[in-house]
Structure formats: structure tokens, C-alpha cells
Amino acid sequence: MQESFVYIFFSACLINNFTLSYFLGLCPFFGVTQRLDTAFRLGLADIFVMTIASMAAWFLNTFVLKYAPYLQTICFIVVIASTVQFVEMVMKKLFPPLFRALGIFLPLITTNCAILGLAIFTTNKGYGFLEGLVYAWGAGIGVTLALVIMAGLREESDLQGVPKLVRGTAMNFLISGVLSMAFMGFAGLFSSTG
């Protein structure tokens, strides 16, 4: 049991990194990674919302969706959207500077595929409550890792003489391609154990 938690965690965090191998949550990945600290905070918000989303998914799966499976998409998105709205209100009240820094991307966490994706994957894999939580943390930390690495690289590359044509989103894509290749290297991490 212990080992399977470790496996779920690292699998979600490194091997199947949400951003770099499932392409989930790319909008903030390219949108909010100009600065390292903003990227890190967005990552934290992501972890928080993902934790709640996985609990919500478990709750819905156990009590609602068993009886009405066609409601899956609507249920997930409504519950997650209200959760995000709640986080937004708490943040606005308690951390106004952070709220300003994240700007438009906070409401967009609602439409962050990483979060709905997490809920759907948890369901498809048939994870229980605890497994779901571990999966959410793994995924959240994985996303944060990707955001922070990306922001660090972008802060550096802003100072370099990049040709005008490639500058901006195109270069971010090429950088993430290389990052994604690097993360492919983690694929062998658990091959022996399972």
C-alpha cells in the first residue's frame, strides 16, 4: 500500500507530468511564467484547488454520479468552478497583492484543464479518497515544478539576444519541447517496481 502511494505520487509528478506530457494547464504555463515568484504562487493555488477538486470528485463519484453518469462533466465543472470562486474571494480578502499579481488567470483556473483533467483521471483510474489526494498533490507539485522551471528559463532568456521572429510564444514552445524531452527521461523511474 505504502509503495503504491509513492508510485501514484511520482507518476503524477514526474513521469506523467500534467503540463509536459498531458499538455494540461498550458494557458497559465505560458501566460503567467514571466516572473518566478508569480509562477510559484500560481502553482500553490493550483495545488490547493487540485486538492479540493480531488475531494469533490471523490464525493461526487460516490454519492451522485453512480446514479447519473451523464452528469459527470457538468457536475465536475460546476463544483470546481464554485470552489475556485471561493478561493478567489478568500484570496481577495486575505492576500490582495497576490490577487492582483495573478490577475486574469485566477478566474481562468476554473477553465484550467489541469483541474478538470485531474478529476476525470481520478475517476477513470478508480482511485479512492486517499489515493485521489496523493494523486492531486503529485499532479499539483508536478505542475508547480513545470511552472517554476519555465519561469526560471524565461527570466534568463529575456536577457539574451533572441531573434525577433522566435521571441514570445514560439520560443516558449520550443523550450517546453526540450523540457518535455527531459521529463521523458523519468519514464524508466519505476519500470522495475511496477
Added chain:
Amino acid sequence: MAATDETSRAYREFRKGIWKENPVFVAALGLCPALAVTNTTLNALVMSLATTFVLVGSSTLISLTRKAIPKQVRISCFIIVIATFVTTIDYVLKAFMYYAHKDLGAFIALIVVNCLILGRQEAFASKNTPGLAISDALGMAGGFTIALTLTGVVREILGMGTVLGMRVLPESFEPWAIMILPPGGFLTMGSLMVLFAYIKSLQDKKREQLELRAADEAAEGRAG
């Protein structure tokens, strides 16, 4: 007169989505599906079809009900409308294109969080008449389809040497397996964006030259 104005405006809204404000290459919206399901051309086409259906459907509905939706809860309303259309297309695909649906997996359900769709509702459909909203949705969906298909074709050719399952490169061509894996998505999309920016810069240069020449001629005309 008013009718032709309306038509030309609708046409403009349609065209801007295809090229000038191409959702994927220029605005960088809706990237997740653009990368995740473009490993083959067929997947890319099915995905575009589903997205077009959802975008046009929800734009129409939102635009029709735009006066009835209270401002404070508009985002939630948009999302519920979008989710309804997504559920519909999800079940339709499952019924008629079972294998494609299986290939796309969770990504059909994830159309609901495609920022392109919510973005169009917020920025356009909720403020304009249904006619304009539909042409805007069709234009954006068209741009999205072009972007996805291009990426899908490039990745399938390089990754497997085929297009829609038909072989286009000789057998001796060693497929670049990386192109159908995740990194290939990023690299292809990045390269296409560079290409897009390059064509755009050429166009801008041409336009500048034309303007310069026009200015010269005007100056000569005055001098003459």
C-alpha cells in the same frame, strides 16, 4: 444598406478568426487539445469537429440569452451551457465514432475547459447579436481547425510517414517517433508559430512598401 453593413461585418468577424486573430497561433488559446490530440490527422479532425460544434452551439445560445443572464453569475452560466454541449457531443461521438472517441479519451470532456470557448463567450457572444456571434464562432472554429489539422498532418507525416493512415513517405524513411510523443507536439507547434510569424512579417513588410510607394507617388503627383 444596413443589411449589407451587417453582412460585411459578419464576414470580417469570420475572417479575423482564421488568420489575423488565429486562436492557436496568434492568441495562443486552446492549446491543450491542440497539442494533446494532434498526434494523428484523424484525431485532430475529430477534435476540431467536436470543438466547432461546441463553440458554435454555445455562442448561439449565449448570444440569444445574453440579456437574461445576470452579470455576476455569467461565467457559471457560460460554463453550464458549454458543458451541456460537450456532454452532447461526447455521447454522440461515443455512439457513432467509437474508436476515435476512445483515442481522444478524456480530451473530449476537456473541451469544456478550452479557454478559447469560454473566452469567445466572454469577449464576444455575450455582447453581440446571434448573427455576429455565429460568424465569430465559425471563424474562430475555422482557425482552430486549420491549426489542429496542420499540426496533426506535420506530426503524422514525420512521426509515422502517413497521412490519415495512408503512406506518403517511402518505406525507407525512418519515422521520428518523438514527433508523436509529447515533445513532438511542443516542437511542431513552436515551429509552426515561427512560420506563422515569418509569413506575417513578410506581409507587413509588403504593406509598408506599398504604403511608401503610394506616398511617393502622391508626392510626385503634387510636385508634377
